[in-house]
Amino acid sequence: xxxxxxxxxxxxxxxxxxxxxxxxxxxxxxxxxxxxxxxxxxxxxxxxxxxxxxxxxxxxxxxxxxxxxxxxxxxxxxxxxxxxxxxxxxxxxxxxxxxxxxxxxxxxxxxxxxxxxxxxxxxxxxxxxxxxxxxxxxxxxxxxxxxxxxxxxxxxxxxxxxxxxxxxxxxxxxxxxxxxxxxxxxxxxxxxxxxxxxxxxxxxxxxxxxxxxxxxxxxxxxxxxxxxxxxxxxxxxxxxxxxxxxxxxxxxxxxxxxxxxxxxxxxxxxxxxxxxxxxxxxxxx
Numbered sequence: 001x002x003x004x005x006x007x008x009x010x011x012x013x014x015x016x017x018x019x020x021x022x023x024x025x026x027x028x029x030x031x032x033x034x035x036x037x038x039x040x041x042x043x044x045x046x047x048x049x050x051x052x053x054x055x056x057x058x059x060x061x062x063x064x065x066x067x068x069x070x071x072x073x074x075x076x077x078x079x080x081x082x083x084x085x086x087x088x089x090x091x092x093x094x095x096x097x098x099x100x101x102x103x104x105x106x107x108x109x110x111x112x113x114x115x116x117x118x119x120x121x122x123x124x125x126x127x128x129x130x131x132x133x134x135x136x137x138x139x140x141x142x143x144x145x146x147x148x149x150x151x152x153x154x155x156x157x158x159x160x161x162x163x164x165x166x167x168x169x170x171x172x173x174x175x176x177x178x179x180x181x182x183x184x185x186x187x188x189x190x191x192x193x194x195x196x197x198x199x200x201x202x203x204x205x206x207x208x209x210x211x212x213x214x215x216x217x218x219x220x221x222x223x224x225x226x227x228x229x230x231x232x233x234x235x236x237x238x239x240x241x242x243x244x245x246x247x248x249x250x251x252x253x254x255x256x257x258x259x260x261x262x263x264x265x266x267x268x269x270x271x272x273x274x275x276x277x278x279x280x281x282x283x284x285x
Contacts, residue, residue, distance in 0.1 A: 031259035038253040051260035060236040060244055065268075067151055068240040071158070072219050072272075076212055078159040083166030083211070084204060088196075090167075091174045101171065108164035112224035119157045120146065120229045150230040150238035157225045166211045173207040174200075213276050220269050241265050 032051050034044040055061065090101055110118070123130050124145040132142035145153040177200065185195050223242045226232055232239035232247065239247075245265065249258030 028259045028262055031255050032263055034256055036254075036256040036259075038255060047256075051254075051256040052264070055248065055257050055260045055264065058244070058248075060232075060239050060247075063236040064239045064241050064244040067236075067238065068220070068242075068268075070151065071155055071222060071240060072216060074155045075159045075162060075219055076215050078155070079163045079166040079215065080208055080211060082159075082163055083170050084208075086163075086167050087170035087174055088200070091171060105164040105168050107161055108168070110161060112161065113228055115161050116157055116225040116228035119153070119160070124153055146230050147234060150234065154222070154225050154230065154238055157229070158219065158222055162215055162219075165215075169207045169211050170204060173204055177203050213273075216272055216276060217269070220265065220272070241268065 033046060033048060035047050035050075036044050086104065090097060090104065107115070121129070126132050126142045126144040129142075131145070135142045143149070181199055182195055185199060190198070221242050222240060223246065226238055226240065226243045227246070230238040232243045241261070242265065245258050245261040248254050248261055
């Protein structure tokens with residue numbers, strides 16, 4: 001009876017959560033194996049893996065996978081490296097440190113669409129944007145970032161928004177760093193670089209693993225920044241898997257192919273998760 005009562009009380013929440021997860025997944029699997037185009041009403045005939053074949057043979061498929069991996073790797077590298085550097089800078093006491101910390105993490109609370117519009121019109125506009133004015137100040141020709149370097153522009157936008165998250169995790173972790181060890185290392189003649197490499201960096205191994213894994217999960221579905229700024233173009237230069245699924249679902253009205261693409265994204269995310277767990281998951285033990 002002592003075991004049955006807690007399980008009975010938890011059962012409604014567990015069943016609801018299970019249905020919340022399994023019903024959309026089951027519907028996606030069903031739509032991925034039938035012919036279902038909103039512009040062609042009729043019976044949903046079973047076609048097996050034809051939707052998968054159509055999706056992976058799309059001319060934009062290879063570019064979208066490459067852009068997704070490049071976006072993930074670049075944003076994670078930028079946020080981890082700059083996050084550690086900024087966390088070390090604001091970890092030391094100085095006047096106004098509290099205000100600086102609040103300002104440092106505030107971009108994380110900006111909505112992705114607002115973030116994209118901010119960068120598109122205020123920062124990267126080739127006529128009146130901040131970067132254009134900096135280029136003109138030095139006598140250079142302004143760069144049309146969204147046309148000439150669309151994927152790099154999206155990487156900057158996403159990295160700017162996720163950098164505060166990494167900083168927050170690293171700042172919190174640095175609060176528990178053993179100061180006695182740092183002082184002892186200094187008395188033994190260790191310089192700042194040696195302290196960072198042998199004491200600070202190993203201490204940050206676990207939070208770095210957490211940041212990488214969480215960002216990997218969420219950055220797989222980057223969409224608002226691309227939709228608001230580049231529209232996946234020019235051509236397919238800034239199209240990722242999520243935006244390719246959008247094009248199949250809402251531009252081509254092909255629910256079957258879009259469902260197959262969604263399942264491919266799930267498979268890709270699981271492969272990445274297994275890779276991360278094997279490579280850095282040991283830091284979470």
